[in-house]
Amino acid sequence: MSTVYDRRTRLSRNQTRLLTELLARDGQTQTELANALQIHKVSVGIYVNELEALHLIERRSHPTDRRAKCIYLTELMHSVKHRGMETYASIHRAATEGIGEDSYLTMLDCISLMRDNLVVLDAEDRAKGSPAASAESAQGAPDASP
Numbered sequence: 557m558s559t560v561y562d563r564r565t566r567l568s569r570n571q572t573r574l575l576t577e578l579l580a581r582d583g584q585t586q587t588e589l590a591n592a593l594q595i596h597k598v599s600v601g602i603y604v605n606e607l608e609a610l611h612l613i614e615r616r617s618h619p620t621d622r623r624a625k626c627i628y629l630t631e632l633m634h635s636v637k638h639r640g641m642e643t644y645a646s647i648h649r650a651a652t653e654g655i656g657e658d659s660y661l662t663m664l665d666c667i668s669l670m671r672d673n674l675v676v677l678d679a680e681d682r683a684k685g686s687p688a689a690s691a692e693s694a695q696g697a698p699d700a701s702p
Contacts, residue, residue, distance in 0.1 A: 564643050574603045583626045
């Protein structure tokens, strides 16, 4: 679904993730976005620059920290966000065609359980101090989500 969405919207997957996060909680700092998206701050900076060049987001001064900037959706983004939602809905309908509601809900439950299991596994690895988890912590969060 993501590949089709990316192609139709002409936005990268991570640009879309960043916009979706701001739709949920506008006005985050670059660090807050990096933590929420589980990607490096430098990567967030690149996506912010790209989206700012498209006039979809803007940086504003932080209300209490003069060194920080907060990232906000622009009026242009608010005026076109329905297009992205409609595009997603259209792709989702096509992808789930022929799948009954019960099967669909079971699939969502399974995916949710798998994600929860992976969160527990990750926490166990970190608690044991596994080399991969230690290296990841030293470098920051990875660019891919779990």
